[in-house]
Amino acid sequence: MAEVRTPGAVRSPGGTPGEPAAPPAFPGGPGPRPFGLPGWARWAWRQLTSMRTALILLFLLAAGSVPGSVIPQQGIDAAAVQSYYKAHPALAPILARLGLFDVFGSPWFAAIYILLFISLAGCVVPRAWRLLGSARALPPRAPKNLSRLPHAVRYATAMPVDGVTAAAAAVLAGRRFRLQRGDGWVSAEKGYLRDAGNLLFHVALLGVLFSVALGGLFGYKADRLLVSGQTFADTVTALDEFHPGRLVSAADLPPFTLTLERFTARYVTSGPQREQPLSFDAHVRYTAQPGGPARTGDLQVNHPLSIDGAKVYLLGHGYAPVFRVTDSRGQVVYDQATPFVPQDMSSYLSEGVVKVPDAQPQQLGFAGIFLPTAVDVGGQLQSAFPAAYAPAVSLIAYSGNLGMNSGAPQSVYELDTAAMHRLPVKPQVLTPGQSMKLPGGQGTITFTGYRQWVSLAINHDPGQIPALISAAAALLGLLLSFVVRRRRVFVRAWRGAGGATVAEVAGLPRHDVGGGFDAEFTELAATLRSAHQGGPPPGGGDGPPPGGQPAEGGGENLTAGHADPAP
Amino acid sequence: MAVAGSLAVSACASGPIAANTPKSNGASFVTGNTGAQMFKPGDRPAAPDISGTTLSGSKLSLSAYRGTVVVLNFWGSWCSPCRAEAPTLAALSQKYASRGVRFLGIDIRDSPASAEAFMRDYGIRYPSLNDPSDELALAFRGTVSPGGIPTTLLIDRSGHIAGRIIGESSYSGLNAMLADITAGSS
Numbered sequence: 221m222a223e224v225r226t227p228g229a230v231r232s233p234g235g236t237p238g239e240p241a242a243p244p245a246f247p248g249g250p251g252p253r254p255f256g257l258p259g260w261a262r263w264a265w266r267q268l269t270s271m272r273t274a275l276i277l278l279f280l281l282a283a284g285s286v287p288g289s290v291i292p293q294q295g296i297d298a299a300a301v302q303s304y305y306k307a308h309p310a311l312a313p314i315l316a317r318l319g320l321f322d323v324f325g326s327p328w329f330a331a332i333y334i335l336l337f338i339s340l341a342g343c344v345v346p347r348a349w350r351l352l353g354s355a356r357a358l359p360p361r362a363p364k365n366l367s368r369l370p371h372a373v374r375y376a377t378a379m380p381v382d383g384v385t386a387a388a389a390a391v392l393a394g395r396r397f398r399l400q401r402g403d404g405w406v407s408a409e410k411g412y413l414r415d416a417g418n419l420l421f422h423v424a425l426l427g428v429l430f431s432v433a434l435g436g437l438f439g440y441k442a443d444r445l446l447v448s449g450q451t452f453a454d455t456v457t458a459l460d461e462f463h464p465g466r467l468v469s470a471a472d473l474p475p476f477t478l479t480l481e482r483f484t485a486r487y488v489t490s491g492p493q494r495e496q497p498l499s500f501d502a503h504v505r506y507t508a509q510p511g512g513p514a515r516t517g518d519l520q521v522n523h524p525l526s527i528d529g530a531k532v533y534l535l536g537h538g539y540a541p542v543f544r545v546t547d548s549r550g551q552v553v554y555d556q557a558t559p560f561v562p563q564d565m566s567s568y569l570s571e572g573v574v575k576v577p578d579a580q581p582q583q584l585g586f587a588g589i590f591l592p593t594a595v596d597v598g599g600q601l602q603s604a605f606p607a608a609y610a611p612a613v614s615l616i617a618y619s620g621n622l623g624m625n626s627g628a629p630q631s632v633y634e635l636d637t638a639a640m641h642r643l644p645v646k647p648q649v650l651t652p653g654q655s656m657k658l659p660g661g662q663g664t665i666t667f668t669g670y671r672q673w674v675s676l677a678i679n680h681d682p683g684q685i686p687a688l689i690s691a692a693a694a695l696l697g698l699l700l701s702f703v704v705r706r707r708r709v710f711v712r713a714w715r716g717a718g719g720a721t722v723a724e725v726a727g728l729p730r731h732d733v734g735g736g737f738d739a740e741f742t743e744l745a746a747t748l749r750s751a752h753q754g755g756p757p758p759g760g761g762d763g764p765p766p767g768g769q770p771a772e773g774g775g776e777n778l779t780a781g782h783a784d785p786a787p
Numbered sequence: 788m789a790v791a792g793s794l795a796v797s798a799c800a801s802g803p804i805a806a807n808t809p810k811s812n813g814a815s816f817v818t819g820n821t822g823a824q825m826f827k828p829g830d831r832p833a834a835p836d837i838s839g840t841t842l843s844g845s846k847l848s849l850s851a852y853r854g855t856v857v858v859l860n861f862w863g864s865w866c867s868p869c870r871a872e873a874p875t876l877a878a879l880s881q882k883y884a885s886r887g888v889r890f891l892g893i894d895i896r897d898s899p900a901s902a903e904a905f906m907r908d909y910g911i912r913y914p915s916l917n918d919p920s921d922e923l924a925l926a927f928r929g930t931v932s933p934g935g936i937p938t939t940l941l942i943d944r945s946g947h948i949a950g951r952i953i954g955e956s957s958y959s960g961l962n963a964m965l966a967d968i969t970a971g972s973s
Contacts, residue, residue, distance in 0.1 A: 451920035458921035475925050556898035578904030627871030
């Protein structure tokens with residue numbers, strides 16, 4: 221009969237080999253110990269902080285971002301969401317319930333990245349703790365048989381045992397080894413900077429995580445398009461886009477007011493780089509608080525303006541032709557600069573729409589192009605240069621229902637002509653001052669001039685500087701942990717036969733990728749030997765030991781291998 | 788999480804302009820945070836004293852309305868939900884005119900020509916302050932601020948903000964709020 225052995229089972233005193241051992245009496249009764257809630261919690265924690273789980277979560281994070289890119293998002297383009305509802309009436313409510321119209325704000329996405337953060341932190345923190353202990357540890361005891369180590373040297377010396385160890389300790393301490401001493405032995409280790417570097421890397425990694433969280437919670441990004449001459453106040457209603465962090469509200473926006481006084485763009489006028497931009501310069505005036513002193517500044521690309529914690533960047537620019545529309549009753553129903561969007565970055569041919577929802581009797585809409593330097597090339601209108609040397613517009617007129625009265629949001633750059641009909645007027649090219657008369661007495665549109673607009677980004681990221689510092693520290697820590705090697709040197713001394721003291725020096729590199737430990741050990745052993753034997757300094761040749769003691773027969777080997785055994 | 792983010796994302800914006808080539812689909816009126824809320828008499832913050840120039844050129848300030856209930860409406864002629872709620876505001880401004888309620892508009896990011904055409908179109912007779920830069924909203928920072936366009940603030944007779952509607956206001960909703968405030972005589 222096979223003997224059943226359970227771990228920790230104790231053979232009952234009277235049992236014979238043939239009998240099965242009696243199972244021990246556990247508190248919960250016989251059988252395997254129940255796992256219990258603490259056990260399950262520990263198991264779950266270990267699973268969560270394992271590398272495999274972290275990788276799976278990272279993959280889920282990437283996979284979860286895919287619907288955020290494919291399906292229109294509520295926070296970015298609500299108009300597209302509404303048109304998605306119209307296009308897929310059955311599917312849209314299901315997607316909405318799954319949270320796919322606001323992926324980056326949905327609970328399941330938040331769960332993924334919170335779990336990822338916990339997993340990374342839970343993995344890094346214990347490792348950092350262990351590294352801290354390892355960086356502060358003392359070197360271990362010197363092994364009894366030093367000849368087994370890859371580098372070992374043995375020689376005789378006239379100094380007593382205590383003197384040998386004291387001299388060795390002095391030499392090694394002078395070379396900044398960390399020492400542990402015992403009875404007849406000295407143990408030394410160097411290269412703790414490696415573990416310190418590793419520790420710095422782990423802590424810096426946590427710092428990067430923390431900075432990213434800081435930026436995500438307390439940072440925001442906002443955009444605004446500003447026509448020259450216009451002013452805007454930094455409020456939610458004045459911004460074109462506002463993407464706040466989780467804990468940011470509209471009240472956290474700094475209350476500055478900014479006016480675009482003029483915008484100047486210079487381009488290359490001749491040569492092979494013609495039409496390339498030379499510089500963009502937005503001259504602005506701003507006040508940091510309402511009623512505060514007005515300051516002026518120059519915004520250039522990659523030279524942001526810093527106002528009260530927020531950074532204002534110049535992103536792009538374009539043209540905004542000014543139109544005046546008179547309706548059939550002769551009243552001016554539209555008179556403002558309309559931003560047009562550049563379609564071609566070299567010639568700045570721009571497209572845009574003019575919506576006149578309050579024209580009587582019917583709403584009017586115009587779609588057209590603006591050409592900064594209009595030329596007629598074979599019957600086709602083109603823009604020859606991005607600067608406005610010969611500005612012109614060409615418009616198509618529509619009348620009907622713009623679709624704005626129902627309350628559904630619309631893009632200011634797109635005209636919905638579904639409920640409009642095109643007016644039968646020949647397309648004309650208008651230069652500044654010219655008008656186009658609409659048929660049927662519906663009114664007139666006049667191109668009165670043009671202005672330029674700039675697009676500004678107002679960003680605040682409190683985690684930017686901490687992330688930079690953490691990343692630099694992580695790099696430094698990584699470098700240290702690769703470059704610095706840990707190595708140990710042991711010195712043992714004992715009374716050999718004949719009253720002479722035998723000293724043995726051995727070395728052990730813990731990580732020796734570059735192979736530089738050989739030379740270091742050779743030089744160190746020679747120094748120690750000269751300290752013990754009072755001989756010439758290392759590199760000074762092979763003189764006879766002045767202590768009068770003959771060297772052990774057989775010579776000494778200074779490299780890996782075999783030291784002669786003491787007789 | 789939804790509560791925390793609720794105050795933030797409700798800008799009625801007029802176009803995403805990012806890099807050098809802005810996408811041609813512009814206006815994103817984020818209406819994620821529409822809704823009405825009333826404040827109890829003890830919880831009402833004081834309304835700031837804003838002043839400005841009306842569309843017709845005269846100077847006006849909110850303190851001149853002390854003693855009446857004021858409906859302050861942030862709007863723009865370019866904003867679709869504002870157009871949808873305009874008939875409601877016109878009708879209610881007429882209805883409550885005799886009950887000591889005055890309506891005042893703040894016209895944001897707009898030109899006087901378009902704004903006046905809007906008011907003619909919808910028969911809006913109450914004045915509006917011309918605020919193309921949206922600076923008047925800065926005065927409300929820290930109290931009950933306009934969270935998007937349109938926003939309608941209800942200010943009681945003592946000059947405290949009694950309610951707010953973000954987004955298009957419905958006739959029944961605004962009517963009920965006005966009846967509540969005028970009946971409470973606070």
